[in-house]
Amino acid sequence: MAASFHPFRSEEDKAAFHSFYADRARAWPLPSESRFVDTPSGQTFVRVSGPAAAPPLVLLAGARGTSLMWAPHVASLSRCHRVYALDLITDIGLSTPGREFRKPEDLVRWLNEVFGVLEPDRPLDLMGISYGGWLAALYAFRFPDRVRKAVLLAPGGAVHRLSLAFCLRVALLCIPTPGRTRADRPGTLQRILRWMFADTLRGGEAGRAHVEWMAAQIDAGRFYARSWMMWSTVLGDEEWRRFSVPALLLVGENERIYSPRKVMRRMNRVAPAVRTEIVPGAGHDLMFAKGDLVVEKVQAFLDGDDSLRGQLRLEQVAVP
DSSP: OOOTTTTBSSHHHHHHHHHHHHHHHTTOOSOOEEEEEEETTEEEEEEEESOTTSOEEEEEOOTTTOGGGGTTTHHHHTSSSEEEEEOOTTSSSSOEESSOOOSHHHHHHHHHHHHHHHOSSSOEEEEEETHHHHHHHHHHHHOGGGEEEEEEESOSSBSSOOOHHHHHHHHHHHSOOTTOOGGGHHHHHHHHHHHHOHHHHTTHHHHHHHHHHHHHHHHGGGGBSSOOOOOOOBOOHHHHHTOOSOEEEEEETTOSSSOHHHHHHHHHHHOTTEEEEEETTOSTTHHHHSHHHHHHHHHHHHHSOOTTTTTSOOOOOOOO
16 A cells, blocks of 8 residues: 655655655645546546636656646647646656556556546647657657647657667766756756757756746755656657657757757658757757747647548648
């Protein structure tokens, strides 16, 4: 039987994280409903905003992001959508896993359980960033009839293997090394974020605040007893050819986790249902560095004509 403070290290760590989370939740810019959805996979926290009768849009955060990472743009997204922002069940947040998650199919099954509670009778739009973008792609491939449109923002997998430079930096942050103490971790984390979010940092004080926010979110993992997250996978060429959900893929021109141009070339070649575009002046931080532009493109895509579903490519960019 799981301890009362599962999945945290202790009752004290649970209380500390909940205080940290509640403080950050005050930045949510509009009225919202907090829901806990119980399924066989565990308890999932969902923050709900927007008109009840509006088309549903589910938001999947990146690693260590929680539902709160959507706060800067949820007001715009909620004008014409019923927005459900989830805390991933294998990451930090208010969701609590009720079983082991060993393979990607476990995460897809969890999402399907949650969606069956939130919107049992109508298809939904699904948007994910980074790790959440990977999950969105997997779910849309496995359950195309449940997804009207998918938005993949710098997906952390699915479209291309992660770069060696990125993997080495993650390993440096996560794997204990001789002579390195816990006090060294913040400096290592800051260097990695400066490398990944260089475009955001060019935004002055506001940019630095975004990066500090992300650093604090990542460091909140210290309250947890273990990591339940798994490495992302890449969909094969044949899987992308059979991918039938109309999708928008946005990748920053300065992306570090893989080559954006290689991603564009591959998707243009094998994914007829996916519209692709490179976002200028941004990397993996495209929602921080160019958030307003990204939201504008997303809304135009979600509001556009869906009549060509699965028949032809909606648009492609020229990639040298």
